[in-house]
Amino acid sequence: MRKLGPGIARTAAVLAGGLAMVVVAASPAMADTSQSTASALQINLVGGGLASSGSASATNDGTTESISGNTNPPLSVLGGQTVITAGVLGQAVRAFNDGTSAACAGVLGSAGAITIGAGGVCTATQGSEVSLNLGTNGLATISLVADAVYASCTATSSPSATGSASLVNARIVSTLLGVSTTLLSLPANPAPNTGLSVAGLLNLTLNGQSSPTAGQLNVTALSLSALGGTLAEVTIGSATCGPNAVAPPIPVIPLAGAPIALGLSALAASTGGVLLHRRRRARNRS
Template sequence: MPRVRSGLARTAAVLAGGLAMVVLAASPAMADTSQSSASALQISLLGGGLASSGTASATNDGTTESISGNQNPPLGVLGGQTVITAGVLGQSVRAFNDGTSAACAGVLGTGGSITIGPGGSCLVTPGAGVTLTLGTSGLATISLVADAIYSSCTATSSPSATGTASLVNARIVSTILGIETTLLALPVNPAPNTGLSIPGLIDLTLNGQSSSGVGQLTVTALNLTALGGALAGVTIGTSSCGANAVAPPIPVIPLAGAPLALGLGALVAGTTGGISLLRRRRAAARS
């Protein structure tokens, strides 16, 4: 009799172990999602209208990265505007499988480039310099001149997000009869939401930063607003990262496996319960 009891006990243990394996196999797998977007340049044209480089976007569902939009749009996408006639538009995006994302966006001189490197870093070659002609004031032509103006951001699913802006050799200049005068030199690494102005002419916001919540950040390298509508309005280098998050659970095995787990559980419970009842009846018969 002890041998029978021992065999039944082993059977119950095996069945219980099988149930545990099924439960473990049905445990959900977790995957982090990520997203980012970037837009190099938008111009509010004199007399109305908008010229835009468009937007590049990246998303990742935890396993696959999808990118839409042009990351290196030609100047031709801006149409027949005359604000910028030479230079490079860059709007690079990445969304990685580990819940991190990155974006870089801005304008650079001819020959320049902007890409996302390892770890989401923004890699920039400034180029030969770029000029954005904003309009005229009296006899003067007012322009924005720089080697590169761009923003960058990164985000994680922890969640967290950071961003910055860089203005390389950037300045507002006035040109009269071919003679250029600097009206305002712009800082290379401005603090977030730095405001500057040329009284009676233009207002600028450098490294403009805003967030819709924890783990999300939008950075705009430069936003220029003309006073009195005399000049074109310009927005350069808008990068957005996050919010990135842990994705909903994804079952490793189909839900059809649940009845198997329940069946094994019922079998274990029925077997052990039957063994206990049989033991009590035999003990009562012997007494």
């Protein structure tokens, strides 16, 4: 009797093993998602109304970054308010493919800029001095004056998040008959949730931080609340990073095709077994 060729059995075994490896390779491919949001300035106007710079947002599904909103809004978005009449609004955002994200937002003097570089590092290029007119106290004008005021944050999918606030040469100033007096000098790198006040006028929170969920951080460089009704309320530099996370698994073989792949693997293995059995029987008869 003619013997079965060893190549047939060997081919069947290789086919079974190969299909099994394809099914193993169908184990999920993982991708990290990331997100961030930034808003430069919000003003609650005296007498009611809100002036806002809006916000910019970045998201990443693990392969593609999408950015929406205006990262460098003009002052005209604030409408006819008179709190800030010169300067730069910055609200930079990034969401990277590796599950990290960054945001940076605030106000700077004219010709200044806020950017996010490699590794999510926020950089503020200072311009001239910026002044926010907060209102009047008697005959004196109360202002916030600074070279730059901004917040920054970063987050990872581990999950973790960090943030900080930078107030460059920032101070509360009273101006009467052309003479300016510093009422309060603000720290350049305040600790989280630092509270300060100007007696009878203002309450301030510097580097306000909150974490609504694990791996998410909200940072506000400066929020200022008036004690009376003649001063504006201002929020400068709000940045939010995260939560970033490992995305749902994406199978190499679509789930609908997995049973077919498994069936083919089982069929190949079964065929290989039958051929090997026939080969042994043929040997024994010869």
